[in-house]
Amino acid sequence: IYKNNDCIYKASTILRQRGYEDFTTKLTIQPDDNMRNTENIVFSGYIKKEVVYSEYNSSTLVFPSYMETVGLPLLEARQFQTIILASDCPFSREVLVNYENAYFFNPFQPEELADLMEKVMNGQIKKRHLVHIAKSDKDNSWGRVVKEVVDI
Numbered sequence: 001i002y003k004n005n006d007c008i009y010k011a012s013t014i015l016r017q018r019g020y021e022d023f024t025t026k027l028t029i030q031p032d033d034n035m036r037n038t039e040n041i042v043f044s045g046y047i048k049k050e051v052v053y054s055e056y057n058s059s060t061l062v063f064p065s066y067m068e069t070v071g072l073p074l075l076e077a078r079q080f081q082t083i084i085l086a087s088d089c090p091f092s093r094e095v096l097v098n099y100e101n102a103y104f105f106n107p108f109q110p111e112e113l114a115d116l117m118e119k120v121m122n123g124q125i126k127k128r129h130l131v132h133i134a135k136s137d138k139d140n141s142w143g144r145v146v147k148e149v150v151d152i
Helices: 005-017 049-058 072-079 090-095 110-122 135-139 141-149
Strands: 025-027 041-043 060-063 083-087 102-105
Touching (some): 005 041, 005 110, 049 072, 072 083, 072 090, 083 110, 090 102, 102 110
Parallel strands (some): 025 041, 060 083, 083 102
């Protein structure tokens, strides 16, 4: 439940109500019988690390979880300069401090996620190609964790 995929389902429904039909959200979980409102959603299940990294280079990461010690996908996507739509929670703020491709939404307000997704689809949010890492990012303890955990 805390992964909050329901927020993604509801945001997708809102986008369809706004007239958007040509978008896909990929979840790396298996569907179950209780899932609803899953149009525009692809359930890929487990995917290899190389595929994940390829997705970071060509997609937007949506991370609606509201309880994590650290969101590893946030750390990984940041290394690839991916646009990240993340729950506005202390752990995600800490991991994404000073990261210019991060956008935050209330994880209990799917309308806020839908608004951000719409801005990405319309090009109002574009991937910024970052040429430097702020000094505070170099000193960020999560940056050191990434170097140890993620083999990039």
